[in-house]
Amino acid sequence: MQIQMNVNGADRSADIEARTLLVHFLREDLGLTGTNVGCDTSSCGACTVHVNGESVKSCTMLAVSANGETVTTIEGLASGGEMHPMQTSFMENHGLQCGYCTPGMVMASVSLLKENPNPSEAEVREGLEGNLCRCTGYHNIVKAVLAAAG
């Protein structure tokens, strides 16, 4: 069926099967491969994107349900060649090891700070409970989010 949505500031439309998951639409139809598929069961958070500004696990949302909505992926965070402050903070604090969870971590962290601009360390850890890092690099991820909160 025909869908249309704003992805990273651009209007995109496509004719897709209703069963297409949002993550597959982003990766395969739009070529936005920054969003990863991890567990595929809404546990790991590797596929986290924003729908209307809120973090969502795109492996558990149909692309057709995002029809008419605004979607932001990791590719859409930077603006005018400048990295988003959260991306800079992850870089400066070495908030990654293998990098597979990183796009989802960054997207979840941006959403977290939008809802709670000055979180405690415990609140960051709880806020990111839906994002798993199998390198167990949580220490520097939490540090990066706290630094980005300022």
Place this chain on the structure above:
Amino acid sequence: MIPSKFDYVAVDSAEAAIAALTEHGDEAKLMAGGHSLIPLMKFRLANPTVVVDIGKVQDLSYINDGGDHIAIGALTRHMAVETSDLLKAEVPLLAHCASQVGDPSVRHRGTIGGSLAHSDAASDLPAALLALNGSVVAKGPSGERVIAADDLFAGFLENSLADDEMITEVRVPKMAGAGWSYQKFNRRAQDWAIVGVAAVLNGSAGVGLVNMSSMPMRASAVEEALAGGASHADAAQKAADGGTPPEDLNGDAEYRTHLAKVLVERALTEAASRKS
């Protein structure tokens, strides 16, 4: 994993959803946030031929003061329930339980009506609805009816709604001043409860259990013991009475029975300490 093929219908009102259900009967499934249904479809545990997307029915997302109760639109997201000042003041157990569902990204999509309709013994909100003696409003082609929490859950992932009915509203009695507690026992932050206990002390006691039967379960034996004057410790010994705890990698029935007793006692103790 990608679900099997289905026909997709997006609706913008409860009436349109009910019309679609009436047309397609038990071949159709309603989808709100999709966080229960999509996993079931991926695992082929549900194979609806028609998915009716009610996720954008805006007028079913609200939290209103109904006098002696709070009325919550069925499509209200868990995040909105968790952060509602009205619910935090009047029904703190429900706001707290909503904050224990999944993780923030899940709570941005999942809805209270969807979670209750899913009737999963392992999920948090059914236990809260039982402990609170809440109810849901079900709407069908011939009008509305109110279903008490005790009559809503009908079996493993089954509710008592007719094929052409949908939950439009959830009602929970105000409980300001009452004692309450939610004990969720799991090994990792975002996991399902291995066992959970929701308790309300408000004159009489209400106790709901998570994962102690094939469907959400009221701890009737505990409530009756407390009504008869038993101590919290003695009443808690009856926590698993009437239950059929599931067995899985997290624990066998004996372990869950033990957990239920320990958690009911903790819940009653905490609830009593909060009662004003």
